Amino acid sequence: MVLKLRKKVDALPGCPMSKCMDLIGGCWTPEVLWSLSEGSRRFSELRRDNPFISAKVMTSRLRDLEQRGVLTRRVIPTSPPTVEYELTGVGKELLPAIRSIVDVGTRLLLRDRENELSGKKGDKQSLL
Amino acid sequence: MVLKLRKKVDALPGCPMSKCMDLIGGCWTPEVLWSLSEGSRRFSELRRDNPFISAKVMTSRLRDLEQRGVLTRRVIPTSPPTVEYELTGVGKELLPAIRSIVDVGTRLLLRDRENELSGKKGDKQSLL
DNA sequence: GATAGCAGTTTCCATTTGGTTACTGGAAAA
DNA sequence: TTTTCCAGTAACCAAATGGAAACTGCTATC
Known part of the structure; x- marks a missing residue:
């Protein structure tokens, strides 16, 4: 993913x-929210959901989102420790936007595939 | 706005x-798309719509979006020259996502205002 | 005894990035 | 005559950021 976050800018x-x-802007933030959309998840689950997000960024993003x-973030004092992340009410309010992004992406991929099948690759007309 | 774009990452x-x-990720990209959602706009209009976007970033974002x-981008050879920017079919397909983001933001602002009025400032309960 | 898994943290690095300022050249308005 | 507007471009800068790799302490499993 291709989003960065600047903390200095409010x-x-x-x-x-x-x-x-x-709230949703920031590198990999939409992915994290998407992973949490079905319910709570643990750190390692989030990492497996998104293998391209490094541990450092995952931690950083989760802390940001918690703070906002x-x-x-709920620590369950087992050994080894377990940590559960779950969306708040505010977090759940973000989901329509995330879903909409996924929907649009799905439509665009379909469009790509149709254009490929009909041999319109590079056909400028297909953009309009 | 708080989004950055990395060109190296596909x-x-x-x-x-x-x-x-x-397509929509990148600093100020959602704003630009929003400005174009009602129809074509000229460079200076886009700048007036979004006074916080520097000319450099505006140009850069418009070029990126054109390339994608x-x-x-249509140059009308008047003097001084006029340039019109307009969404393509692909661009228009992005609008539901942009609208959804604006809708969610509107709801969150309303929520903030309600909480302020009812004196729930800092009330953790109001988050859930 | 060694390894794997949990949930991170720390360090170092290169890169990217956006902001700012100055500048373009021609035409029209004050 | 000077300023304004149009649509940018060029150069320079500092800050922020993500990636990679190594490391933590503890437990359960092989």
């Missing part, structure tokens, strides 16, 4: 897009 | 989210 007050992007009130 | 083939984020087939 969301523009009163701007809806800014408000939402402040998007998810909760 | 979209994961066959991944819907990656496919979509590859999200929008078209």
Whole structure:
């Protein structure tokens, strides 16, 4: 994934897009939210869900999201320790946006496949 | 806004989210798409729509989007020259995702305001 | 005894990135 | 005559960021 997050820049007050992007924007953030959309998950599960996210970034993203009130982190004192991540109410409110992104992506992939089948590769007309 | 774009990282083939984020991800990209959602706009109009986007980034983002087939750039040879940007079919397919992001942001802002009015500032319960 | 798994943390690195400022050249308006 | 507008471009900078690899302590399993 291709999103980065800048901590120095705050969301523009009163701007809806800014408000939402402040929470879902950030490298790999949409993926993490997507993994949590079905329910709580543990750190290692999240890592297996998204093998391209390094441990460092995963940790960093989870901490960010926790601090912003998007998810909760619950440590279960077993040995080895278990940690459960779960979306908060705010986190769940983000899901329609995430789903919409996935839907659009699905449609675009379909479009690609159709264009390939009909030999329109590189056909500018197919873009319009 | 708080998104960056990395050109070296390609979209994961066959991944819907990656496919979509590859197009809408990037600093200020959602804002630009939003500005173009109602129809074509000129460079200076886009700049006025989004006074926080520097000229350099605006140009860079528009070029990226053009290259990815999200929008078209049409130069009208007047003096001073006029340039019109307009979403392609692919670009228009992105709009549901953008709208969803704005909707979610709007709902979150409303939620904030309600919590402020009812004096729930800092009330953890209001997050769940 | 060695390894694997849990949930990270730490260090080091290169790269990317966006911001800022200055500049273009022609035309129209003040 | 100077300024403004159009649509950018070029150069320089510092900050932020993600990746890779090594390491932690503890337990259960092979």
